[in-house]
Amino acid sequence: MSGLVTFLLPALPLLGLLLALLLGHYPGCEAIVRLSERIAASRRRTRDAERRPVLPKPPRAHAPGGGLLIALGLAQRPPPVAA
DSSP states (O other): OHHHHHHHHHHHHHHHHHHHHHTTOOTTHHHHHHHHHHHHHHHHHHHHHHHSOOOOOOOOOOOOOTHHHHHHHHOOOOOOOOO
């Protein structure tokens, strides 16, 4: 008996979902519709933002930073070439 319970306990959520689908109820359907509407609305907003002229950004000065800055600070001459 305990073997049957050990098998059915993890399968209960799957069986519940299967039963709901067989009865014609689709869990999460409303959430999917709300999410798709939210995505469509955000795309409309980005399209409106794209229509406005965008001013070019001023060029940034290129300077090493982070790990490259440390590497350049610790760099030494390579060993001499063997003759």
